[in-house]
Amino acid sequence: MDFDLTEEQSLIKDQLDRLLKDRYGFEDRKKYMAAAEGFSPDMWSAYAEMGLMALPFAEGHGGIGGGPVETMIVMESFGRVLALEPYFATVVLGGGFLRSGASDEQKAELIPGIADGSTKYAFAQVERGARYDLAHISTTAAKDGSGWKLSGAKSLVLHGDSADRLIVTARTGGEAGEEAGVGVFVVDAGATGVSRRGYPTQDGLRAAEISFDNVRADHVLGDPGNGMPLVRTVVDQAIAALAAEAVGVMSAMHELTVDYIKVRKQFGVAIGQFQVLQHKAVDMYIATEQMRSIAMFATMMADSDDADERARAMHAAKVELGRGGRLAGENAIQLHGGVGMTTEYAVTHYFKRLTMMNTLFGDGDFHLRKLAALGGLFDKAA
Structure with missing residues (x-):
């Protein structure tokens, strides 16, 4: 199976990463957080101008005709900078309900407001x-x-x-x-x-x-x-997006930690030279790559019409988010030492985000029980 991005998908990723690198540093984020809205209206407008709000919608409703892969790309990039804007709430959740549950007339009335960034859900x-x-x-x-x-x-x-x-x-x-x-x-x-x-x-x-x-x-x-099937469909799609965001969070947290142990000195040498700390950094990397793998699987299953198979994938993604996210976060804090617990360092904010993501729509233990009740990730009978 080919996991390479298409030319259009690569362009979306490159443009968004460049925008976030220029305008979403850690100090920028603190400024955005202090705004009345709790996020940056200017960044929200910039996302709309890039077409990010329109990505998952059909062209006939003012969209671009993207799918779960495009959502995965955006959410991973947002995870790397801990973006505060309500993209997940508006486009993934609100937009998901409209795409999957609205009539044609309702779509024509409601979706353009999301696609152009004028309406938040x-x-x-x-x-x-x-x-x-x-x-x-x-x-x-x-x-x-x-x-x-x-x-x-x-x-x-x-x-x-x-x-x-x-x-x-x-x-x-x-x-x-x-x-x-x-x-x-x-x-x-x-x-x-x-x-x-x-x-x-x-x-x-x-x-x-x-x-x-x-x-x-x-x-x-x-x-x-009979709205529960719609709710479960949209929540499953949202969990796939959360899994992608977790990849971005964990990747950035790993990079911050490796950079820190390269320059933090103890006993006259960088602590990154101590083998036991190298092992912990490797554990973080493995957890991140495992999260990346299950996030890709969840993305591929997000639009599946088979509710049970889709649910298995999302349960597994949440289990890995809870397990791997905690491992990566705890190691990041430990390798940073005391400063890792302070709000002045970014790493603690990444761990907080992972912790909150774990509880959204059910924590890892909850989804592990659900996955066990279904017989595991794959249907043995099939």
Whole structure:
């Protein structure tokens, strides 16, 4: 199998890496984090001008016609610099719901706003007590004439405080935890009855607690009583994107650590000359390459119509993200010594990001149990 990028994909990667190298240093990131939005509006506009927002959408909807590989390229580059902008929330999650669940009319109305960078989205899914269960939804959607009204509360909505529109899961029937009776709705974030409280997360991003009090939904995506297959499809695609971002995070963290042990001296010599520290650096490299391999596999499976096989790949990617990310992060901190625990050094921010990524949509232990229940990465019967 040929894993080389096409000429167009290589061009996307080179242009984005050059932009981030010029404008997304560690000090730049701290400045962007301090902005009112928690990220750089100028960088967001630059991504839009490059066409990054339009990558995964069909040309007929203002997109470029890319796929999971293009998303992988972008997310890995963002991981290397710990980008703060809501690309994942808007393009991967919000855009994923529109690509997979919207009608042609809805796509024509909603996708151009994402593609040109004018509209930001957030996925309002998590509720208190859910413990990674996507179907644990208590927020309700009641029929109101030809539309729906939503009531309930969502937690840890990634970039929910700056989003223009919200993708909200709500129950049209059944009880929390049941697969049936869940709808996926598009809500104007500024609509009457929407209340948002934003805050920074441990990795420097932003999230929000959002409540809905008889909020009228603008759109329902697909069947309002059978939305869980759509949710699981988009979450699987999002996990593939997270795996790619983890490759970027771990690669940068490994490079920072190797550079540090080459110049940090103890007993008159660089500590990188000590064999035991070289072994730890090699362990980090191996973990990074293993993450790269499973991220590629997850990317190839992201658009699979076989839900079980796709789920196996995503469970495995999250298991490796949790295991390999922790190994790489702990070794990076240890090799840096005391300074590795300070906010003045970039390495601690990379480890924080990996830790938060591990918990998003279920940590490694959760996905290991799910993968075991499916019989492992590959179907033995097949």
